[in-house]
Amino acid sequence: MTVDAVRGGVPEHGRVPKYYTVKTQLQNLLAELGEGALLPAERDLAAAYGVARSTLRQAISELTMEGRLRAHRGRGTFVASPKLIQPLSLSSYTEALREMGHVPSRRLITEERLPAGSLAGDLAIDPADEVLHLERVLLADDEPLGLESTYLPAGRFGDLMDGWDATGSLYRHVADRYQVRYAQATERIETVLASPREAQLLNTNPAQPMLLMQRVSADQDGVPIERVRSLYRGDRIGFVTRLTG
């Protein structure tokens, strides 16, 4: 009987947490199994590695957040495919995704008119003026990738929805119908965690790290076009941009 066994429930406290050792072992296992493979059940893996299920779950949880694993309740946990990398550009993601060989689509969640309120400043309108709010789930190959909330001045774009398929490119539609050129934008990027509602819409877990992108676009005259709040699944996508000076 080893010292550790005698200690019973007491963990051996080295510098590296036990779950991280398990995570490393799992990473090796994933490499062996290969993309798309089904992982053994959590209870079996915990027994195999000699840890409690919740310790095993911490390791699995991190690999899931990083995009290495994908869990489905009732079915099992699978080895995931690599992240998409999307260019950070003025236009929406339609063309970029197509160029990478994926099929972009969208699902309309919310369509409403609201008083601009605190959005008034960004959109250079009066707080009492109305804005059009579109909330859409962005999908790649029919899998949720992000959640996009767009706010446009209703005075200028109020009839936007008339005869438009909301599963298509909003960028293209606005540019064509209103003869608007997206000339510049300011974009803010940070990490946040998904709320339960967002997690459900994106078919992921709450507490999944997300990339939050908040953009204000303007036309060639510097007049604001829209304010967009995009929440992207951090396990599924990254971005690339080009800097010059």
Next chain:
Amino acid sequence: MTVDAVRGGVPEHGRVPKYYTVKTQLQNLLAELGEGALLPAERDLAAAYGVARSTLRQAISELTMEGRLRAHRGRGTFVASPKLIQPLSLSSYTEALREMGHVPSRRLITEERLPAGSLAGDLAIDPADEVLHLERVLLADDEPLGLESTYLPAGRFGDLMDGWDATGSLYRHVADRYQVRYAQATERIETVLASPREAQLLNTNPAQPMLLMQRVSADQDGVPIERVRSLYRGDRIGFVTRLTG
């Protein structure tokens, strides 16, 4: 005695996880307490909200990852100050941080020479050629903000360290000493989780969501200058950039 009490260890399963309800309650508490305030101890809060300590900890953990709380082992948990927002630009963060009224500094962790290996492609050198690797912790107001690994061709910048204070701006030093102009860069942005080593260096928790920025910079002739891997604490900093088309 309520129905819930009779059910004992069984949670009431609504759509919203219990820890998320607690998280919302905590957010209200934080607003009342104000920046810098000390939170009650976890065991007390758990009792006050009527949940197990690990459930309370999940709520606290999310607020910590989001930058709303800061935990110190043995001392307590405090209400944090807001995130920094740094411009995404070619130059390093020195001037940007100064402009925002903060004090930038760095701590040298690693200085070594290595064969370029897989970095050779990015740096347009031979895999057998050596690169200089500098690993530094970036600090703002003496608090760790990020971990930066820079790889430069040793053939061109090998004497970089001679008479240079590694806590100063590398960008400024390279530009001045070698008469190099940082003309362009490609930057990749994604979310990752901190490893235990990174978490320790950044004085944060493992599993903290981080912003990983990977950059290759080139001079006006398109010759690669450096490859930089920067890992920023997602709870402490965000970025802003300007897009044009």
Next chain:
DNA sequence: TAGTGGTCTAGACCACTTT
């Protein structure tokens, strides 16, 4: 019905800080 991942409880020991 059996099995899977998701959530929660209760209790323990650890490393660290303050008194």
Next chain:
DNA sequence: AAGTGGTCTAGACCACTAT
């Protein structure tokens, strides 16, 4: 010595999926 956050265990019930 006492108190704090960090990690781990063992066991339970839930919602969902496949058979």
